[in-house]
Amino acid sequence: MSMKFKSFALFAGLVAATSAFAADGVTTGPHGEKPTPAASMTLSQEQEQKIRDGKFTAALVWHEMSEYTNAVNRGAQDEFKRLGIEVVAQTDASFDGARQKADVETVLAKKPSIIVSLPVDPASAASVYDPARAAGVKLAFVDNSPAGYEHGKDYVTIVSDDLFQMGNKAGIAMAEALGKKGKVGYIFHDADFYVTNQRDGAFKSTIEKDYPDMKIVAEAGMADPARAEEIAQAMVTQNPDLDGIYVTWAEPALSVLSTLRNAGNTHTRIVTLDLNEPAALDMVKGGNIAALVADEAYDIGVTVARAAAGSLVGRGAEPFLVVDSLAVTKETVAEGWKKSLHKAMPESIAEATK
Amino acid sequence: MSSANTSAVGQGLANRFNLQQYVVYLGFLAIFLFFAVVLKDSGFLTVRNLSNIVLQTAPATIMAIGLVFVMSAGEIDLSIGSTVAVAALAAAVTLGQYGLVAGVLAGLGAGLLIGLINGALVAYVKLPSFLVTLATLGLFAGVSRSMTDLRSIPVTDSVFTGFFGSGVFLGIPSLIWWTAIAVAIGHIIYRETRFGAHVLATGDNARAASVSGISVPRIRLAVMAISGTLAGLAGLLYAGRLQAAKYTLGETDLMTVIAAVIVGGTLLNGGRGSIIGALVGSLMMGMLNNGLILMGLSVSDQMIVRGLIILAAVAVSLREKSR
Amino acid sequence: MTPTEANAPVLKLQDIHKMFSGITAIENFSLEVHPGEIVALVGDNGAGKSTLIKIISGVHSPTSGTISIEGETVTMSNATMARSHGIEVVYQDLALADQQSVYMNMFLGREPVNGFGLLDRRRMIAETDKLVKELDVRIPSAHATIRDLSGGQRQGVAIARATHWASKLILLDEPTAALGVAETAKVEEIVLSLKRRNIGVLIISHSLDQVFRLSDRICVLRRGKQIGVRETAKTDKNEIIAMITGLQQQ
Numbered sequence: 001m002s003m004k005f006k007s008f009a010l011f012a013g014l015v016a017a018t019s020a021f022a023a024d025g026v027t028t029g030p031h032g033e034k035p036t037p038a039a040s041m042t043l044s045q046e047q048e049q050k051i052r053d054g055k056f057t058a059a060l061v062w063h064e065m066s067e068y069t070n071a072v073n074r075g076a077q078d079e080f081k082r083l084g085i086e087v088v089a090q091t092d093a094s095f096d097g098a099r100q101k102a103d104v105e106t107v108l109a110k111k112p113s114i115i116v117s118l119p120v121d122p123a124s125a126a127s128v129y130d131p132a133r134a135a136g137v138k139l140a141f142v143d144n145s146p147a148g149y150e151h152g153k154d155y156v157t158i159v160s161d162d163l164f165q166m167g168n169k170a171g172i173a174m175a176e177a178l179g180k181k182g183k184v185g186y187i188f189h190d191a192d193f194y195v196t197n198q199r200d201g202a203f204k205s206t207i208e209k210d211y212p213d214m215k216i217v218a219e220a221g222m223a224d225p226a227r228a229e230e231i232a233q234a235m236v237t238q239n240p241d242l243d244g245i246y247v248t249w250a251e252p253a254l255s256v257l258s259t260l261r262n263a264g265n266t267h268t269r270i271v272t273l274d275l276n277e278p279a280a281l282d283m284v285k286g287g288n289i290a291a292l293v294a295d296e297a298y299d300i301g302v303t304v305a306r307a308a309a310g311s312l313v314g315r316g317a318e319p320f321l322v323v324d325s326l327a328v329t330k331e332t333v334a335e336g337w338k339k340s341l342h343k344a345m346p347e348s349i350a351e352a353t354k
Numbered sequence: 355m356s357s358a359n360t361s362a363v364g365q366g367l368a369n370r371f372n373l374q375q376y377v378v379y380l381g382f383l384a385i386f387l388f389f390a391v392v393l394k395d396s397g398f399l400t401v402r403n404l405s406n407i408v409l410q411t412a413p414a415t416i417m418a419i420g421l422v423f424v425m426s427a428g429e430i431d432l433s434i435g436s437t438v439a440v441a442a443l444a445a446a447v448t449l450g451q452y453g454l455v456a457g458v459l460a461g462l463g464a465g466l467l468i469g470l471i472n473g474a475l476v477a478y479v480k481l482p483s484f485l486v487t488l489a490t491l492g493l494f495a496g497v498s499r500s501m502t503d504l505r506s507i508p509v510t511d512s513v514f515t516g517f518f519g520s521g522v523f524l525g526i527p528s529l530i531w532w533t534a535i536a537v538a539i540g541h542i543i544y545r546e547t548r549f550g551a552h553v554l555a556t557g558d559n560a561r562a563a564s565v566s567g568i569s570v571p572r573i574r575l576a577v578m579a580i581s582g583t584l585a586g587l588a589g590l591l592y593a594g595r596l597q598a599a600k601y602t603l604g605e606t607d608l609m610t611v612i613a614a615v616i617v618g619g620t621l622l623n624g625g626r627g628s629i630i631g632a633l634v635g636s637l638m639m640g641m642l643n644n645g646l647i648l649m650g651l652s653v654s655d656q657m658i659v660r661g662l663i664i665l666a667a668v669a670v671s672l673r674e675k676s677r
Numbered sequence: 678m679t680p681t682e683a684n685a686p687v688l689k690l691q692d693i694h695k696m697f698s699g700i701t702a703i704e705n706f707s708l709e710v711h712p713g714e715i716v717a718l719v720g721d722n723g724a725g726k727s728t729l730i731k732i733i734s735g736v737h738s739p740t741s742g743t744i745s746i747e748g749e750t751v752t753m754s755n756a757t758m759a760r761s762h763g764i765e766v767v768y769q770d771l772a773l774a775d776q777q778s779v780y781m782n783m784f785l786g787r788e789p790v791n792g793f794g795l796l797d798r799r800r801m802i803a804e805t806d807k808l809v810k811e812l813d814v815r816i817p818s819a820h821a822t823i824r825d826l827s828g829g830q831r832q833g834v835a836i837a838r839a840t841h842w843a844s845k846l847i848l849l850d851e852p853t854a855a856l857g858v859a860e861t862a863k864v865e866e867i868v869l870s871l872k873r874r875n876i877g878v879l880i881i882s883h884s885l886d887q888v889f890r891l892s893d894r895i896c897v898l899r900r901g902k903q904i905g906v907r908e909t910a911k912t913d914k915n916e917i918i919a920m921i922t923g924l925q926q927q
Binding site for chain 2: 756757760766768770771772773774775776777781785786787788790794795796
């Protein structure tokens with residue numbers, strides 16, 4: 001823990017130059033909020049009973065559907081069910097802000113008490129959620145909130161990963177895999193996207209500050225996951241002696257993996273973020289993938305649903321609730337899957353670990 | 355003279371044409387009635403919800419009008435998917451720096467310019483429009499990303515957002531005005547002018563059009579320009595509605611718009627089409643999105659059901675036409 | 678109309694020469710077509726018939742030689758100019774837009790508009806109905822879609838269109854090649870009725886029977902050369918076949 005906070009301060013200082021929200025060195029939320037552990041978000045029995053008696057309804061307005069959203073979605077669905085809240089609609093905006101606005105307008109026809117959502121584009125999201133806010137719907141967000149919205153007044157809370165912790169754990173996992181020394185390639189998400197930027201930054205600062213014998217010798221920004229393979233190709237060609245490559249998330253990591261395989265490279269280890277079946281399969285079979293850092297996405301859903309429900313009966317929530325993350329390795333894949341996504345690991349992986 | 359015989363044949367033809375024309379309307383009505391019954395307690399039939407459907411589909415409808423011209427001329431325009439974003443961003447950036455009129459002109463101008471580029475390549479370099487616009491779709495997606503470095507640009511000019519987005523004129527939302535005006539003008543040009551007739555002739559039989567004195571390249575250039583400009587207008591509407599512009603705008607619209615146009619009775623190979631049909635097709639797509647969400651289906655189920663219904667609609671409308 | 682004009686040929690070709698990148702396609706071709714006269718152009722495949730049609734319809738311009746219409750020398754650089762001189766072509770593929778109505782095809786590229794610049798459908802339909810009746814082209818209605826018509830009906834529409842616009846000359850390229858016996862007879866009737874309209878007709882046909890049924894004169898072409906012109910009444914099939922095949926020299 002102490003290491004985490006030390007590195008955290010360093011990281012905050014590192015991003016201060018480019019990013020206004022982390023300027024004071026103690027913040028991590030999208031608008032500079034202080035993180036609070038998600039586990040602190042609890043409801044009393046009395047509050048839960050009041051919620052059940054309220055016959056509330058909720059709508060889930062997602063930005064897109066992925067394994068991550070699915071896990072969050074399941075957590076939220078389960079928690080709402082536990083609290084007797086009916087989920088009346090769910091939507092997927094395919095990363096399109098205009099479509100998300102349409103989705104919010106549409107679900108309002110069902111007059112939900114709660115909307116849980118992940119804004120596609122926080123900068124323009126105010127116009128997306130304004131009709132819901134005007135209708136008195138309780139808004140609770142995952143990962144980010146609309147620019148200009150005020151916590152406690154306009155929305156209940158933001159629930160997210162502990163992004164810094166994820167990047168940090170990825171750094172530690174890389175160090176473990178390489179015996180704390182070696183040359184590392186760093187493929188980061190080259191877009192103004194708060195979630196990936198913080199995770200990537202945390203990885204980088206962890207390696208640079210905590211592991212003097214490890215060196216990031218190659219850096220490449222990736223704007224489009226479809227380009228990941230070409231980026232990896234170039235990186236591996238220029239630096240054939242890389243010991244490890246960090247990839248910003250699992251989908252492009254698969255492209256990096258295929259590049260290494262095609263090159264017959266069994267030496268370079270990959271660490272990436274998010275659980276992903278093909279990546280995990282490579283890992284348990286002793287391939288290039290060394291570790292996958294996973295957030296407890298299911299818990300994000302549970303927490304955001306609980307916070308939104310609590311707000312209906314006057315239970316306030318901290319502005320920025322973060323769930324834990326864990327580094328999943330070959331040895332811990334079964335429990336990692338369970339903890340992160342709240343379901344058993346896929347058949348193929350179970351098969352391979354036998 | 356076999357006048358009795360002749361009129362009987364005419365009658366048969368008339369009946370068939372009616373059925374063809376009405377497929378989209380019948381489909382629309384069937385889906386509407388289904389949702390009205392199934393969702394009668396879920397707010398589907400409220401004025402608010404129904405007007406939302408029209409507002410939400412306004413940009414897609416306007417793109418669909420352009421595509422009816424393009425497809426009727428036997429071409430296709432895939433680039434509208436990224437033209438929308440380029441136009442919206444051009445408008446948003448210019449608006450912030452040079453004011454309202456410049457912003458609007460920049461947005462429409464960007465759309466027109468892209469249309470002219472596509473059109474020139476199709477009409478004069480004689481490349482197939484499918485390949486040209488597939489390439490420019492990617493090209494301008496890249497342009498829209500690099501224009502603002504993936505950032506979204508806020509649009510704060512209240513005149514602009516009122517005019518193109520959330521405003522109300524004579525008690526009717528501005529987006530409905532835009533839709534109505536675009537459909538009316540589009541329909542008249544398409545059905546009642548020589549230009550419209552020449553577009554249809556070009557798509558139907560380019561050689562026949564050419565030997566009849568129609569400048570086929572000029573028609574091809576014109577339809578691509580119309581499509582680009584209308585996609586630009588759609589970009590303005592998105593920017594006005596969202597009060598911001600971002601490179602993702604319009605990316606998911608392409609397939610919806612193509613489906614709306616085909617379901618609306620426009621042939622993929624040209625020579626026949628309908629602006630009103632495209633409007634109804636577009637509303638049908640919007641209504642489908644809306645109703646399936648209100649039914650409380652999971653996102654995956656929504657996609658499956660929507661896909662099946664579009665497939666059925668396209669199959670029915672195309673079968674009717676090729677018979 | 679003064680008598681001299683009436684006697685002047687509607688079309689006069691004089692010493693037409695056409696070269697395509699150094700290769701001679703047509704040489705020394707001269708022909709007159711008079712009002713109300715049907716002239717047949719015959720020859721084997723590749724004899725240069727299509728090239729001639731294209732020269733007369735303005736698609737190609739001759740390398741040398743002159744084209745006169747009613748005694749006036751003209752230069753035509755495209756089909757639109759030929760049409761403005763009163764020359765219409767019925768192409769072998771008919772050049773009809775299949776998905777459009779009969780009346781839209783009648784006016785394809787030359788649609789009349791009203792005072793608001795909108796299509797004058799009423800006028801198009803009325804004129805189509807009138808013409809179709811006069812020529813006895815039996816189609817269901819002016820609204821019928823071309824695709825729904827038989828081959829003979831389509832040919833009828835194409836000829837009717839040419840008739841409507843041609844003031845001087847109609848070129849018919851293989852008008853019955855794709856038709857059955859009954860439909861061929863019907864189309865031939867229509868062609869013969871054009872004589873009454875005082876229009877010159879130049880017809881290309883592979884069927885010598887048809888040529889002898891329809892034409893007043895026959896012009897034979899072989900390998901780009903004009904072999905000769907015969908009055909139909911004063912020749913017979915054997916002579917024409919001999920001219921086409923070249924088995925008997927002039």
